[in-house]
Amino acid sequence: MEQSKSQSKPKPRKVHCFSRCSPSKIVELKNLILADKSRLKEEAMREMGFGFIFHIDCIQLNLQLCAELVKHIDPNPRTGMRVKGFNIPIQLNDVGLVFDLPTQGDIVPKTEDLTDVAKKVVEHFKGLSFGALRDMLAKDRVDDAWRRALILYILGAFLCPTSKNQPSPKLLGSIFDVKNPRKYNWGEFTFKWLMEMIHVYKQKNVGGSIGGCIFMLMILYFDARKFGRADRRHEQPLIRYWTNDRILEQGKLEKEVAQ
Numbered sequence: 001m002e003q004s005k006s007q008s009k010p011k012p013r014k015v016h017c018f019s020r021c022s023p024s025k026i027v028e029l030k031n032l033i034l035a036d037k038s039r040l041k042e043e044a045m046r047e048m049g050f051g052f053i054f055h056i057d058c059i060q061l062n063l064q065l066c067a068e069l070v071k072h073i074d075p076n077p078r079t080g081m082r083v084k085g086f087n088i089p090i091q092l093n094d095v096g097l098v099f100d101l102p103t104q105g106d107i108v109p110k111t112e113d114l115t116d117v118a119k120k121v122v123e124h125f126k127g128l129s130f131g132a133l134r135d136m137l138a139k140d141r142v143d144d145a146w147r148r149a150l151i152l153y154i155l156g157a158f159l160c161p162t163s164k165n166q167p168s169p170k171l172l173g174s175i176f177d178v179k180n181p182r183k184y185n186w187g188e189f190t191f192k193w194l195m196e197m198i199h200v201y202k203q204k205n206v207g208g209s210i211g212g213c214i215f216m217l218m219i220l221y222f223d224a225r226k227f228g229r230a231d232r233r234h235e236q237p238l239i240r241y242w243t244n245d246r247i248l249e250q251g252k253l254e255k256e257v258a259q
Contacts (some may be wrong), residue, residue: 004083010230014134017208017209020163021158021214022164026157029134029154029157033053044147049102049181051188055239061088061214063216065218069218070210071202073090090217092187097236097238098220100237102182102187103187106183108174108188109173110167111172122148122175125167130167133153133167134153152171156171158213160189160190163208163211193211193213195212222251
């Protein structure tokens with residue numbers, strides 16, 4: 001006897017997810033920096049090693065695609081993504097490939113490893129909203145406090161976000177020494193944060209927030225689909241090529257192929 005519609009198997013529950021990785025916040029930051037006619041802020045950002053910000057003009061994240069990519073990542077052996085029969089390895093060097101961030105250098109300090117004196121210096125940054133950090137960055141003076149606010153904003157809003165709409169306290173260790181930020185291995189810090197956040201997300205298996213810079217996964221996927229991995233190693237950072245228009249164009253193409 002045929003099974004009635006009412007007795008048919010229920011459809012799998014759709015898992016809802018979101019991300020605090022916000023390219024739009026980075027575009028806001030870029031515009032704020034470029035509004036300074038003296039160019040002191042722009043020069044400071046480039047000197048600190050975060051010039052990739054000026055190549056980002058995408059204000060939207062293809063969350064549906066990113067969730068699909070995350071689903072196909074095993075963060076333990078880190079074999080990469082295999083989506084639609086297309087294999088894309090995920091490696092530490094990819095952070096440098098996409099953003100031109102260093103993948104060698106000193107380990108970024110952890111908050112718990114700071115001295116008591118250093119903890120007092122960064123303590124008042126704890127719990128600050130992105131709006132409060134933007135207000136600090138809008139000030140004319142480019143000093144150590146400004147540099148700390150800049151790093152915390154970039155990490156919390158884009159490179160190392162969590163589920164909360166403010167930077168994680170775990171990031172405070174990274175903003176104490178701002179004399180020469182280029183010496184730190186930001187690539188490794190970003191990569192490990194992403195893999196840890198993916199691991200946490202997949203353990204829950206109920207949806208929710210996907211932490212880490214999943215924007216990078218989107219760029220790596222689009223680039224591999226369009227050009228192939230080997231052909232793009234000489235062009236860095238990839239974010240130079242992947243403008244908002246090209247991201248939208250590739251996303252539209254992916255939808256057409258899927259239909």
